Amino acid sequence: MKMxxxxxxxxxxxxxxxxxxxxxxxxxxxxxxxxFGRQKGHTELYRGAEYVVDFLPKIKLEAAxxxxxxxxxxxxxxKAAQTGKIGDGKIFVTSIEQVIxxxxxxxxxxxx
Amino acid sequence: xxxxxxxxxLLAMLCGMSVPAFxxxxxxxxxxxxxxxxxxxAAPAPVxxxxxxxFMIASTILVILMTLPGLALFYGGLVxxxxxxxxxxxxxxxxxxxxxxxxxxxxxxAFSAGGGLNSxxxxxxxxxxxxxxxxxVAETFSKGVVxxxxxxxxxxxxxxxxxxxxxxGGLAERIKFSALLIFAVLWFTxxxxxxxxxxxxxxxxSAFADxxxxxxGKGAIDFAGGTVVHIxxxxxxxxxxxxLGKRIGYGKEALAPxxxxxxxxxxxLLWVGWFGFNAGSNLEANGTAVLALTNTIVATAAAAMSWMxxxxxxxxxxxxxxxxxxxxxGLVAVTPAAGYVGPMGAIVLGLIAGVxxxxxxxxxxxxxxxxxxxxxxxxxxxxxxxxAIGTGIFAAPSLGGTGVFDYAAxxxxxxxxxxxxxxxxxxxxxxxxxxxxxxxxxxxxxDMVIGLRVTEEAEREGLDxxxxxxxxxxx
Numbered sequence: 001m002k003m004x005x006x007x008x009x010x011x012x013x014x015x016x017x018x019x020x021x022x023x024x025x026x027x028x029x030x031x032x033x034x035x036f037g038r039q040k041g042h043t044e045l046y047r048g049a050e051y052v053v054d055f056l057p058k059i060k061l062e063a064a065x066x067x068x069x070x071x072x073x074x075x076x077x078x079k080a081a082q083t084g085k086i087g088d089g090k091i092f093v094t095s096i097e098q099v100i101x102x103x104x105x106x107x108x109x110x111x112x
Numbered sequence: 113x114x115x116x117x118x119x120x121x122l123l124a125m126l127c128g129m130s131v132p133a134f135x136x137x138x139x140x141x142x143x144x145x146x147x148x149x150x151x152x153x154a155a156p157a158p159v160x161x162x163x164x165x166x167f168m169i170a171s172t173i174l175v176i177l178m179t180l181p182g183l184a185l186f187y188g189g190l191v192x193x194x195x196x197x198x199x200x201x202x203x204x205x206x207x208x209x210x211x212x213x214x215x216x217x218x219x220x221x222a223f224s225a226g227g228g229l230n231s232x233x234x235x236x237x238x239x240x241x242x243x244x245x246x247x248x249v250a251e252t253f254s255k256g257v258v259x260x261x262x263x264x265x266x267x268x269x270x271x272x273x274x275x276x277x278x279x280x281g282g283l284a285e286r287i288k289f290s291a292l293l294i295f296a297v298l299w300f301t302x303x304x305x306x307x308x309x310x311x312x313x314x315x316x317x318s319a320f321a322d323x324x325x326x327x328x329g330k331g332a333i334d335f336a337g338g339t340v341v342h343i344x345x346x347x348x349x350x351x352x353x354x355x356l357g358k359r360i361g362y363g364k365e366a367l368a369p370x371x372x373x374x375x376x377x378x379x380x381l382l383w384v385g386w387f388g389f390n391a392g393s394n395l396e397a398n399g400t401a402v403l404a405l406t407n408t409i410v411a412t413a414a415a416a417m418s419w420m421x422x423x424x425x426x427x428x429x430x431x432x433x434x435x436x437x438x439x440x441x442g443l444v445a446v447t448p449a450a451g452y453v454g455p456m457g458a459i460v461l462g463l464i465a466g467v468x469x470x471x472x473x474x475x476x477x478x479x480x481x482x483x484x485x486x487x488x489x490x491x492x493x494x495x496x497x498x499x500a501i502g503t504g505i506f507a508a509p510s511l512g513g514t515g516v517f518d519y520a521a522x523x524x525x526x527x528x529x530x531x532x533x534x535x536x537x538x539x540x541x542x543x544x545x546x547x548x549x550x551x552x553x554x555x556x557x558x559d560m561v562i563g564l565r566v567t568e569e570a571e572r573e574g575l576d577x578x579x580x581x582x583x584x585x586x587x
Contacts, residue, residue: 044368045427047437047487048474051366 001096001109002070006061007035007089008081013059019080020063023072026112031060039087058089064096064112158258160249167397168263174388175270179207179277182385186378186440187281188584190486193370194574195285196584202280202289206296210273213300215241218272219265221301222308231326233306234313241265251316252395253517259395267392272308275341276300281486282349285359285367286571289579291564295554299348303550307340307543320519331532332539333507333516335404336393338448338499339543346493347547350484355555356564358483360571372432379436383412386443390450400514404450408443411462415442418466434470437491441469444495449503454512461502469494500540504533 008016013030020028034055041054065073074091082088101111184203188196210218220238227235238244244265249258276296283292311334315322323329327339334340361367369375390408394401419438424430445465446458453461472490484490507513508529516532518525558564565571570578577583 044366045429045431046368046433047490048477049367051368053366 001099001112002065002067003094003096004063004065004070004073004077005092005094006063006077006081007033007058007091008061008077009083009088010057010059012081012083013061015080016061016077019076020073023069023076025063025065025069025073028061028063031062033058033060037087037090056087064099066109066112158249158256160259161257161396164252164257164259164396165263167401168259168267168392168395171388171392172263172267172270174385175267175274175392176207176385178382178385178389179270179274180204182378182381183274183277184378185374186382186436187284187486189371189374189376189378190281190369191284192367192574193585194576196370196576197580197582198289198575199280199284200584201580202287202292203277205293206277206280207273209293209296210276210300211269213297214269214272215265218300218305219268221305222272223264223268223313225313225323226309230313230323231329232310234309250395251318253317253400254396254398255317255519257396264395267395268308271337271341271389272300272304275304275337275345278341278345278488278492279348279352281488282353282484283356284485285575286356286565287352288562288564288566289575291558291562294558294562295352298554298558299551302554303344303348303547304340307344307546310542311337311340311539317519327539327542330538331516331535332500333452333503333532333536334448334500334539335451335503336390336447338444338496338503339539342444342447342492342496343500343540343543344547346489346491346496347544348551349488350480350482350493351548351551352555352564353482353484353489355552355559356483359485360568362483369433372436376432376436379439383408383439383443386412386447390447394451400451403455403514406455407446407450407453407458410455411446411449411458411465412439412442414459414462415439415445415466415469418463419470420466422467422470437469437473437487438466441465441491441495444469444492445499445502447496448499449506452503452507452514452516454506454514457506457512461499461506464502465495465498468498497540500536501533504536505529507532 006016010032017028034057036054036056039056041052041056044051044053061077063073070093074093077091098107099109099111100107180203184200187203188199191199217236217239219241220236221234224234224236224238226233241262244261246260246262248261250261250264251258276299279296279299280287280292310325310327311332312325312328314320314324314328327334332339359367386408387405391401391405394404416435416438419441420430420435423434442462442465445461449458449461469491472494473487476494477484477487477490480489505511507515508527509515509524510527515524515527517523555564566575566578
């Protein structure tokens, strides 16, 4: 079992969700986050005052999947979230030790 | 307990101020009321025109709209979320305080004859609106045309209220509420009232030769209060910001406006209300009032455009805040000029004000090094000075202006641009010095006695919860 965590541009969320549904991903969790990477911030000017906005809004998306789906999932996210411009985001993959479905008590791959 | 003490000391100050001064001036006012009463008896008593009265009632209400909610929202949008309610509360409460003080002693000190001190301040003969009934009349600028005096009283009330409310923009996000209230009372008494008297008090068309206020006597013209309202408030804001010191994080952290939507709504309400302010300052519904109305549209539009293009050119982007600030700069600049300049003159005035006020909030602000938080000086001070001096130029009949009516000769007098600009400079200089000194002394005094600024902890937490115990947005 793998946890795929992707940081993407907010307006790409719908495309990524559709791409993941299409290959059979059962569920994802989405959080609105802020951060900085190579894209850096931008400046805002209010009359004479200039403020550097370091943290840009992004979407953090998490999906717990079966290990054999990993390549498909990575490809789907990469394709859907790409604009080719700086700030498209990153995907992180980690291993999951255990998963439990709270309603039924099922665990492991059954619970995904 | 501490709050109660503050409240009672405020009350005590109010009473203390009016009572002894009353006694001092009693003799002086008795001497002055006699000739004033004799004048209307000689001519057949003029009666207010219903059209003028209706127009002035509407104008008065429009000026209230400028402060509540116009200015409150304009300022509120410019502060951070945690200080939104503090701005709304300060503006709202100042309106209420000044409204009461105005009818208690303000109107009398500003608009009655002041005996020996008449050049600078009026007397107490009309304190508590003594002698003013629904039948009392006040003269307009035309011979034989009057409006109910009570209407003049409340129209001027709204001016006093917005002037004091304007000051809070320089003190935003760190002033102690109790200190602000004390300042509002004292500054209204020692700066607004003398300035209003100096600039606007005269005998009226029927007694134009009577002793007038100091600046009026210098020949300075100020249609709706460029000096009295804008330069006056701007100096107080600048001094306050200087004595208070910079906000925590100024220049280091982002202190960005929390809602430019609110600011846009506020600016738009200010513009609409300003029609009452400028056209209403004519005191009667005639061609000059329409001229003031027209100028209030075109000068504002010109200034909004010139600020926007300046910003676009120098900073790369045309911002909403820039457009709104430019509009306010134009409104400020056209205030003293509204009924004196032609529409083309007003456009030029607006174009200049937009560019210079942009410099006021950028270059000049850096030069001064004072955290005038919402740029009261940059917009109202610079715009006020541009307007006051510009009025001297563009009021010239040769530049499409109306000139200045000579009541002795009963026609528009000969116009000298240099002469008028000199008179205007007297008005500007006196206001800067008077308000600057009075404000500085008052802020220092209050700072020494009860402290001007909230604690660092309260400032970081935000005045909404630390002072007022509530939040603007619970979302």
